Amino acid sequence: MPMSLHLYNSLTRRVEAFQPLDPARPTMYVCGPTVYNYVHIGNARGPVVFGVLADLLRRRHGGLAYARNITDIDDKINAAAREQGVPISAITDRFAAAYREDMAALGVAPPDIEPEATAHVAEIIAMVERLIERGHAYEAEGHVLFAVGSFDGYGKLARRDLREMLAGARVEVAPYKRDPGDFVLWKPSTPDLPGWESPWGVGRPGWHIECSAMAAAHLGETIDIHAGGVDLQFPHHENEIAQSECAHGGRTFARFWLHNGMLTFGGAKMSKSVGNIEKVHDLVREHPPEALRYALLSAHYRQPLDWSDALIEQSRRTLDRLYGTLRDLSGVDATPVIPASIETALDDDLNTPQALAELARIAGEARRTGDDEARARAKGELLGAGLALGLLQQDPAQWFGGGGDDGDDARVQALVDERAAAKKARDFARADAIRDQLAAEGVLLEDTPAGVRWRRG
Numbered sequence: 001m002p003m004s005l006h007l008y009n010s011l012t013r014r015v016e017a018f019q020p021l022d023p024a025r026p027t028m029y030v031c032g033p034t035v036y037n038y039v040h041i042g043n044a045r046g047p048v049v050f051g052v053l054a055d056l057l058r059r060r061h062g063g064l065a066y067a068r069n070i071t072d073i074d075d076k077i078n079a080a081a082r083e084q085g086v087p088i089s090a091i092t093d094r095f096a097a098a099y100r101e102d103m104a105a106l107g108v109a110p111p112d113i114e115p116e117a118t119a120h121v122a123e124i125i126a127m128v129e130r131l132i133e134r135g136h137a138y139e140a141e142g143h144v145l146f147a148v149g150s151f152d153g154y155g156k157l158a159r160r161d162l163r164e165m166l167a168g169a170r171v172e173v174a175p176y177k178r179d180p181g182d183f184v185l186w187k188p189s190t191p192d193l194p195g196w197e198s199p200w201g202v203g204r205p206g207w208h209i210e211c212s213a214m215a216a217a218h219l220g221e222t223i224d225i226h227a228g229g230v231d232l233q234f235p236h237h238e239n240e241i242a243q244s245e246c247a248h249g250g251r252t253f254a255r256f257w258l259h260n261g262m263l264t265f266g267g268a269k270m271s272k273s274v275g276n277i278e279k280v281h282d283l284v285r286e287h288p289p290e291a292l293r294y295a296l297l298s299a300h301y302r303q304p305l306d307w308s309d310a311l312i313e314q315s316r317r318t319l320d321r322l323y324g325t326l327r328d329l330s331g332v333d334a335t336p337v338i339p340a341s342i343e344t345a346l347d348d349d350l351n352t353p354q355a356l357a358e359l360a361r362i363a364g365e366a367r368r369t370g371d372d373e374a375r376a377r378a379k380g381e382l383l384g385a386g387l388a389l390g391l392l393q394q395d396p397a398q399w400f401g402g403g404g405d406d407g408d409d410a411r412v413q414a415l416v417d418e419r420a421a422a423k424k425a426r427d428f429a430r431a432d433a434i435r436d437q438l439a440a441e442g443v444l445l446e447d448t449p450a451g452v453r454w455r456r457g
Helices: 041-061 075-084 088-107 117-133 162-167 207-218 230-247 280-286 287-297 309-328 342-346 352-368 372-389 396-401 406-424 427-442
Strands: 006-009 014-015 027-030 065-068 137-140 141-147 183-188 202-204 221-230 254-260 263-265 304-309 443-448 451-456
Touching: 006 254, 014 117, 027 041, 027 207, 041 088, 041 254, 041 263, 041 280, 041 287, 041 304, 041 342, 041 372, 065 207, 065 254, 065 280, 075 088, 088 280, 117 137, 117 141, 117 183, 117 202, 117 207, 117 230, 137 309, 141 230, 183 207, 183 230, 202 207, 207 221, 207 230, 221 230, 230 254, 254 396, 263 352, 287 309, 287 352, 309 352, 309 396, 309 451, 342 352, 342 372, 352 372, 396 451, 406 427, 406 451, 427 443
Parallel strands: 027 065, 027 221, 221 254, 263 304
Antiparallel strands: 006 014, 137 141, 141 183, 183 202, 443 451
16 A cells, blocks of 8 residues: 655655645645746746646545645736736736737647636735734835845745845845835836736735735635745745734734755756756757656755756656557556556655656556556556556557657558558569658657557657
């Protein structure tokens, strides 16, 4: 039997057994995108990995309330809208739709709840009012700021001295702050910026308060799991804890904090500001999206992952072997069954590298067995293992076809068959000509004991 789910909790710095407050309805909140441009592949790591966790929680508990927000109030959005001369909704609608499309291409299922900041301004204002009433926030020159000195627990997530944390973060210096670490909950808007009526004048919320208000509105004052990239740990997640727990009378905001490591590119952190990014929108058009997903799962989620063309190619070749096994078993009827070894790997703090190793082991056994019953069992386990990881759910012909349309696939197969017939007739000139034609089209041939296989490169 698989072990119970254990997760590394960034708050306590240890691996802990996970049990939700409500066994029938765990709650999970994952920080989503700020929709002012296409996201880079590093932004996809969290949705992919925590999507695997979401599926695991549903299998174990029969239900899940999973929220992943859309940040559609932000100064970067305002700047893009001003530059293009359009309302912010023209920017946010476009890139929110692109984000959903790109995540779907990577096999990321939509969350149960996708709250948008613009739809929760009333809840944000109400939370800010509570913080002022309870002495944790103050108004200054049209701004409302959280007073970090009013919360004794500030810094418990990052576990660093406040001065050290501020030195490593981009903290706005402003004369109206009582303390340099105080952060904005609400800020005024000039007529050229989007704004909402509030007790403090026309303005807009700060970034941190948006997630706290949306999480409380949809998941309650205490949630089981809050997840996101490790770069959000300070100040974003630290500030979420402070404002949420102060607004809710000291109640715990999130019981488990999960943080995925960053993607690096040539050894340097992947970042829009540096410019060393690869956009998901481009990658899913240049490579098989499933190979990108496999690559994102190939390292443990808490560790850095160095992104490269070599990693993508290695992932694609591995999937070639796995889909090749399924193709060899195409005549075998099987029902997907998730093996206990896969569940055990995922129970160990989402150990996806171990799960992928198990996937390869199961495929190896499937290739070696000759017994019909054993082949059916092995195929069912291979499909089930893939299901748990969001892999191997295509028809092998579709994978090797590289996304070509059915008519073109039939044309390619006809050429492959003609080449085989030419070789049999010892017409090697025609066989070589067909091979060269297909190679020019990016179609790769592989001669095997079972016949010629082909795939698009």
